[in-house]
Amino acid sequence: MTHAPLLLLVFGVLIGITTVLFGFGGGFVVVPVIYGIAIDRPDAMHVAVATSTAVMVVNASLATLSSRSSGLIRREYIWPLAGFIAVDAAVGALAAAHASESLIRALFVVYVMVTIVDSVARRGFLDLSGEPRPLGRRVMSVGGVGIGATAAFLGVGGSVMTVPLLRRRHLPMAAAAAMANPLSIPIAVVGTLVYALPTDRASSGTLGYIDLAVGGTLLAASLPAIAVTRRLVRHVPDRLHAVGYVALLVVTLLSMLAV
Template identity: 60%
Template sequence: MFGCLTGVTTVLFGFGGGFVTVPVVYAFTVARSGGGVDAMHVAVATSAAVMVVNSVGATLAQARSGRLRREYLWPLGAWVAVGAAAGALGAVAVGDAVQRVLFAVYLGVTILDSVVRRGFVAGGVAGAGPRPLGRVAASAGGVGIGAVASVLEVGGSVMTVPLLRRRGVAMADAAAMANPLSVPVAVVGTAVYALVGSGAAPGHVGYVDVVAAGLLLAGSLPAIAVVRRVVGRVPDRVHAVAYIGLLVVVLVAIVVV
């Protein structure tokens, strides 16, 4: 069930699954282990593994739909990869409790920024078309996106989508381009967590819960195939508001858990 929801959010919002899989895997890991393992590390590691497959699958689907635009993906994608590598080196050193708090704070700041600062819901400046990314936004912004996303394993969409929205990009296109921009973060994160994780429980590769990842993908991949056919029919403003609403739900979920 949560795998299907992961697939839906991957296509609609470019999440790659991170905002759904992290709270879900965290809750199940805590319930199963009784708190005896680094549950947040397991959650973000498993999220990264799911995100690799989801993001690549969604990228291929979105490429066929014509929503990917090279001027927004390059060189931003290269800088995101640099930041992801740097962030991954410190990710496993962050304590489980600290990582959980950072995840919640990250969500809260993003929600507040999207609501308070102009440009996200409406998409850029009224009457103006899409504007290209500047060098600073692509380089410094890309490194920051990759580093933060690698530590929390959320794919970076929560930063790339607002960034592109404020450049006047349609919500459906911004969400579509968040998927290829999530691939380097997911690949680096999966490799690091698989290599250095403790693998305390059966069915794990490092910190990656292989069983949970497989079950989530069994639901997400069919959902991606179905939802990609209808994503362009959602009104732009409704799409943007729904994006914020989902972040609120995830924030409540991780705080309650």
């Protein structure tokens, strides 16, 4: 696939920043970018989703390791939620591998739109109030399975479901975003393994649906950006942090509609 290295490097930096600030791991930034670059391919959306999950494995893992000493990651919110997320991640990835391009794109757009409306319309996301509350067993199990399947299908990691979930448990944005990264790792690993399987549309420079050159270029720029941004995230005011999260989703939605 022909791609513009400079454009990918610029977006790679943005991916690194959003990985730390919002726990995206790359998904909601990577998918529209790669989809636009691969638009002439019959499997453009599959390539975008697959490459997104591969990039997310590295970015989310590095961001998690970088945040270990910050005190933002709390085990009681990670486990067993991460285990339940992993359960249906393979189901979501396998379903996406056999779904039509138009269906994946339409569901991606709808999902981003619903998340934006929910974040703005329901109380508890934009403004932090109250003491932190634990996740209930039902949220851990049923919610975790739903997060795994949906996020793997769309190639977006778990952040767009886990950040609002943790936010409504009265956690600061910095903590919610930091914990979104370890919660995205099982989705990214399982999804990458599924998308790396040989396909009848595979071409030179790809591993299954994963474009190795595009993924490598994005990582070359995103990894240094993660290292720099993690030092600044605690200094971002909480409300500005939450508003920025929603604003980036709006930009993502508009970019997908424009392509």
